[in-house]
Amino acid sequence: MANTTYIDAFDPEGISREVCETCGVCLQKCPVMKMEQEESRVEIFRLLNGQKTERVLDECTFCFNCNGYCPQGLRPYALIMERAAEKIQTSGRGFPTYVDYLMTGKTDSCVFWDVYDGESEGEKTILDKWHYIPPRSQEVLFIGCMGREIPYGTEHSRVFEALPKYAPRNACCGELAYRFGDYQGFVETVERTRKMLECLDTKRLVCYCGSCANFLGNIWPNYHGVTLPFEIVSVWEWLWEKYRNGEIKVERPIERKVVLSDSCYGSELGDGFLDAVRGLHRAVGMEVVELENNRFDNLTCGMASIIRNHYDLGEGFKESQRKMGQVLNTEVGDLSCYCPGCYIQLQGAAGMSKIKTHYALEEILWAFGDEYPVSLRERAAKQTELFIKKVKDFFKG
Numbered sequence: 001m002a003n004t005t006y007i008d009a010f011d012p013e014g015i016s017r018e019v020c021e022t023c024g025v026c027l028q029k030c031p032v033m034k035m036e037q038e039e040s041r042v043e044i045f046r047l048l049n050g051q052k053t054e055r056v057l058d059e060c061t062f063c064f065n066c067n068g069y070c071p072q073g074l075r076p077y078a079l080i081m082e083r084a085a086e087k088i089q090t091s092g093r094g095f096p097t098y099v100d101y102l103m104t105g106k107t108d109s110c111v112f113w114d115v116y117d118g119e120s121e122g123e124k125t126i127l128d129k130w131h132y133i134p135p136r137s138q139e140v141l142f143i144g145c146m147g148r149e150i151p152y153g154t155e156h157s158r159v160f161e162a163l164p165k166y167a168p169r170n171a172c173c174g175e176l177a178y179r180f181g182d183y184q185g186f187v188e189t190v191e192r193t194r195k196m197l198e199c200l201d202t203k204r205l206v207c208y209c210g211s212c213a214n215f216l217g218n219i220w221p222n223y224h225g226v227t228l229p230f231e232i233v234s235v236w237e238w239l240w241e242k243y244r245n246g247e248i249k250v251e252r253p254i255e256r257k258v259v260l261s262d263s264c265y266g267s268e269l270g271d272g273f274l275d276a277v278r279g280l281h282r283a284v285g286m287e288v289v290e291l292e293n294n295r296f297d298n299l300t301c302g303m304a305s306i307i308r309n310h311y312d313l314g315e316g317f318k319e320s321q322r323k324m325g326q327v328l329n330t331e332v333g334d335l336s337c338y339c340p341g342c343y344i345q346l347q348g349a350a351g352m353s354k355i356k357t358h359y360a361l362e363e364i365l366w367a368f369g370d371e372y373p374v375s376l377r378e379r380a381a382k383q384t385e386l387f388i389k390k391v392k393d394f395f396k397g
């Protein structure tokens with residue numbers, strides 16, 4: 001049976017939550033808080049017992065990393081999310097409309113739908129086609145909320161030519177609801193999307209977005225108890241496999257030094273995913289520079305941090321600046337983001353600096369011979385404009 005709350009995922013199957021010895025290792029190794037042993041033990045005790053924390057709920061960036069630090073195999077992230085969601089509920093303030101607006105299908109209005117409605121007639125025709133179940137195929141490409149913003153490049157991609165595409169307008173992996181403390185919204189999103197995906201006759205679902213790969217292939221089964229009847233793989237691992245098998249070749253090398261931004265879901269997807277991302281950057285000619293915090297200790301772009309202080313957007317900005325500080329320390333002028341959310345958030349944080357942000361998938365597919373006539377940059381600007389309008393309406397109303 002599916003879980004009903006975050007804390008159900010604290011103890012993975014076969015491990016009792018009683019094994020938590022309040023050792024505090026999770027909070028000591030946390031790349032953001034780096035607590036001393038005594039403080040960490042007291043804070044974890046408070047979290048376990050539902051008591052007010054001194055620091056965790058004000059400083060955690062909700063990055064998933066601590067799940068990998070626990071020597072007992074527990075998931076402290078799920079425990080922290082439980083307490084963060086409780087804090088939101090007990091505040092009695094509910095979810096601001098601009099947060100609901102980010103979530104596909106929660107209400108009648110959604111930033112992604114508004115962006116799709118502004119696309120060209122040709123792009124809308126592609127989205128209409130992707131809405132329907134493709135014929136039986138060994139592999140299907142699933143395109144979620146973000147990827148549907150730039151359908152032309154994917155539909156006409158030579159790299160993805162053999163992959164039928166599936167992207168129903170209201171399908172969503174549920175990441176935003178989950179990460180923003182709305183477990184009920186997540187449950188509804190999973191149920192809606194699961195029904196759509198289970199109609200597919202395929203052996204492997206290739207997820208265009210790494211976040212979809214993490215949610216459909218990891219969070220749904222391992223945190224929530226819903227398993228899809230086929231294998232899930234990220235587009236990065238799929239591309240890496242194709243490249244290493246000699247099925248795709250670099251046609252336009254990109255000779256550039258880039259600093260790579262890991263996304264929070266990278267640590268959940270593990271070495272196979274993280275190595276595939278790096279391998280593909282290098283394969284197309286890029287020199288990859290690592291951030292001080294990367295892979296299993298990465299800093300977030302800040303987007304998930306907005307649930308602190310009841311959806312204070314400034315909390316997200318603080319964390320973006322923390323990450324951008326590390327980017328600037330590398331003295332590399334080009335920042336490569338494989339997560340579309342990080343790309344949008346860090347592009348904003350780069351502001352007036354000389355840092356140029358790149359959406360990695362678009363560039364790597366270009367190196368393999370594809371074209372992206374409309375870039376995510378253009379659509380992200382539209383998305384940001386719509387979101388800011390929603391925030392302003394909320395504060396006016």
Ligand code: SF4
Pocket residue numbers: 026027029030031032033059060061062063064065066067076077080
């Ligand atoms: S989720 Fe991230 S920021 Fe929060 S305690 Fe765990 S490692 Fe630290």
Ligand code: SF4
Pocket residue numbers: 019020021022023024025026027044069070071072073074075076
């Ligand atoms: S969750 Fe794991 S790392 Fe954190 S205090 Fe408990 S046993 Fe230690």
